[in-house]
Amino acid sequence: MPRARISRCDGACPVLRAVTILDGKWTLLILRDLLQGTRRFGELRRSLDGLSPRTLAERLRTLEREDVVTRRVYAEVPPRVEYTLTTKGRALAPVLEALGAWGSRWSTSSQRA
Amino acid sequence: MPRARISRCDGACPVLRAVTILDGKWTLLILRDLLQGTRRFGELRRSLDGLSPRTLAERLRTLEREDVVTRRVYAEVPPRVEYTLTTKGRALAPVLEALGAWGSRWSTSSQRA
Numbered sequence: 001m002p003r004a005r006i007s008r009c010d011g012a013c014p015v016l017r018a019v020t021i022l023d024g025k026w027t028l029l030i031l032r033d034l035l036q037g038t039r040r041f042g043e044l045r046r047s048l049d050g051l052s053p054r055t056l057a058e059r060l061r062t063l064e065r066e067d068v069v070t071r072r073v074y075a076e077v078p079p080r081v082e083y084t085l086t087t088k089g090r091a092l093a094p095v096l097e098a099l100g101a102w103g104s105r106w107s108t109s110s111q112r113a
Numbered sequence: 114m115p116r117a118r119i120s121r122c123d124g125a126c127p128v129l130r131a132v133t134i135l136d137g138k139w140t141l142l143i144l145r146d147l148l149q150g151t152r153r154f155g156e157l158r159r160s161l162d163g164l165s166p167r168t169l170a171e172r173l174r175t176l177e178r179e180d181v182v183t184r185r186v187y188a189e190v191p192p193r194v195e196y197t198l199t200t201k202g203r204a205l206a207p208v209l210e211a212l213g214a215w216g217s218r219w220s221t222s223s224q225r226a
Contacts, residue, residue, distance in 0.1 A: 017220050023137065
């Protein structure tokens with residue numbers, strides 16, 4: 001039962017720990033893109049319509065600090081900056097899969113329980 | 114492969130649809146609590162340390178509007194208000210489970226990939 005597995009939430013609740021890192025819509029969409037493979041900063045920016053470059057940079061810094069993403073700068077002109085998921089980041093695939101499955105099944109708000 | 118299942122993101126990306134509803138840390142924590150069963154407003158408020166009653170009410174209204182949560186008011190003094198997940202809301206259990214599993218496995222930021 002799902003209920004039993006989630007009921008162990010207390011001061012060290014693993015759901016809380018996870019969502020504290022993943023706070024907000026944009027972080028999950030960044031992860032969605034990076035699960036496809038390494039991306040340049042500009043590629044992420046173009047993919048995430050409505051996200052400012054400043055917020056994108058800030059979210060990527062947080063993910064880097066949490067060891068979810070690695071950042072690599074290539075000494076080119078102009079400099080090329082690429083972002084890749086770490087093992088910890090790739091381990092988020094089941095979360096995004098579950099979100100995608102739910103979004104597919106319950107895509108319209110007119111479907112009532 | 115997880116990659117194949119997530120790569121179908123386009124204008125109608127199901128991940129986007131899902132996270133648009135679930136934006137923010139607090140919504141996921143509200144869902145975590147409601148997956149345990151029906152909760153009164155005050156119970157949710159006490160459980161979610163740091164969340165203002167105003168924001169809690171706003172998030173619950175959004176979830177109600179999206180048919181994720183039902184709200185029931187009992188004609189008592191003082192009035193009792195209870196929140197319960199709909200079928201659509203209970204279908205989010207796998208998302209919370211995946212988040213919890215990830216939080217358990219990768220709880221400390223010192224674990225490098």
